[in-house]
Amino acid sequence: MKYLGANVMLSLISSVYEIFLFRKRKQLLYRIDPRIKLLHLIVILATIVLVTNVYLQILILVYLVALTLIGADISRIWRSVKNMLKMLMLFYIVIYIVNAFPKLLDLGVAFQSFIAIFRFFMLIYCFSLFFTTTPLDDLTQALYKLGIPYHIAFTFTLSVRFIPTVAKDFITVYDAQRARGLELEKGSFLGRVRKFLALLIPVFIVSFLRVDRVAEALESRAFGAVRRRTFLYELRIKLLDALFLIFSSIPLLLVIYLQYCLLSCMW
Numbered sequence: 001m002k003y004l005g006a007n008v009m010l011s012l013i014s015s016v017y018e019i020f021l022f023r024k025r026k027q028l029l030y031r032i033d034p035r036i037k038l039l040h041l042i043v044i045l046a047t048i049v050l051v052t053n054v055y056l057q058i059l060i061l062v063y064l065v066a067l068t069l070i071g072a073d074i075s076r077i078w079r080s081v082k083n084m085l086k087m088l089m090l091f092y093i094v095i096y097i098v099n100a101f102p103k104l105l106d107l108g109v110a111f112q113s114f115i116a117i118f119r120f121f122m123l124i125y126c127f128s129l130f131f132t133t134t135p136l137d138d139l140t141q142a143l144y145k146l147g148i149p150y151h152i153a154f155t156f157t158l159s160v161r162f163i164p165t166v167a168k169d170f171i172t173v174y175d176a177q178r179a180r181g182l183e184l185e186k187g188s189f190l191g192r193v194r195k196f197l198a199l200l201i202p203v204f205i206v207s208f209l210r211v212d213r214v215a216e217a218l219e220s221r222a223f224g225a226v227r228r229r230t231f232l233y234e235l236r237i238k239l240l241d242a243l244f245l246i247f248s249s250i251p252l253l254l255v256i257y258l259q260y261c262l263l264s265c266m267w
Contacts, residue, residue: 013167013170013171014083014167014171015080015081015082015083015084015087016163016164016167017164017167017168017171018076018079018080018083018128018132018164019080019124019127019128019131019132020131020160020161020163020164020167021132021164022131022132022133022134022135022136023073023076023132024135025072025073025133027070027071027072027073027133028070028071028072028244029067029071029072029129029133030071030072030133031240032071032133032240032241032244033142033235033236033237033238033241034134034135034138034139034141034142034235035142035145035146035235035237036237036241036242036244036245037130037133037134038130038142038146039245040244040245040248040249041126041127041130043249043252043253044060044064044126044252045123045126046256047060047252047255047256048060048119048122048123048126050256050259051255051256051259052259053258053259053262054115054118056255056258056259056262057115057118057119057122059251059255060122060252060255061118061122061125063251063252063255064122064125064126064129067129067248068129071133072129072132072133073132076132077125077128077129077132080128080132081121081124081125081128084121084124088117088120088121091117091120092113092114092117095113095116095117096109096110096113099112099113131160136157136160136161137157138235139153139157139160140153140154140156140157141231141234141235142235143156143157144229145235150227150229151223151224158214162207162210165210166203166207169203169206169207170199170203173199173202173203173206174199177198177199182195182198183195
């Protein structure tokens with residue numbers, strides 16, 4: 001148990017690094033227009049929120065796994081999701097204890113807590129599937145073409161781009177501090193919190209220096225001087241994108257319809 005906190009922290013950071021780091025592949029989802037994938041993501045998230053039946057939620061997970069096998073890199077998705085399992089297990093324990101207290105064993109609360117964590121897991125899966133298959137440059141252009149001001153779209157994608165960089169910096173600083181004798185796994189809780197500052201302070205300093213360099217680079221390139229933006233490669237919705245949106249939305253709409261039928265039967 002004394003290694004649980006550090007392991008969960010490192011697993012979470014490793015998952016964040018994998019989720020937001022894009023690597024080009026030749027699978028189907030990598031060739032779909034980001035606007036179509038964004039709309040598809042919204043449909044999936046709406047389905048997860050609206051569906052409450054556990055069997056239908058399992059069908060959604062089966063759909064996501066099938067979509068991964070067909071159009072994404074299954075090893076990347078698995079690496080990005082598996083490290084989250086330790087954090088989700090910890091969240092499950094916390095949720096169960098809070099809801100079941102003062103009882104020690106409550107199967108109803110245990111099941112409801114599992115459903116909540118299961119839905120959260122699917123949300124992580126969806127975002128992992130989206131960000132691992134979408135270049136951030138294309139995402140910026142997609143948001144701009146959807147009517148979002150370019151400086152807002154660029155700021156959002158730049159923030160997303162910094163996430164894996166900061167996660168990698170944290171892992172590097174952690175390894176460097178451990179080489180110098182820092183042991184986060186030992187000591188009291190307050191002592192480990194104080195040791196944790198030895199990781200946060202260098203990471204914050206490196207991040208602030210990087211932000212300053214990015215600001216200087218943007219200023220030297222006259223960022224914001226021209227309102228209308230042009231792109232080297234223009235995004236265009238193709239027939240493949242339309243077919244993907246149609247055929248990928250049919251199972252989700254069917255699940256929503258089954259949920260509606262179940263609610264109608266209960267009424």
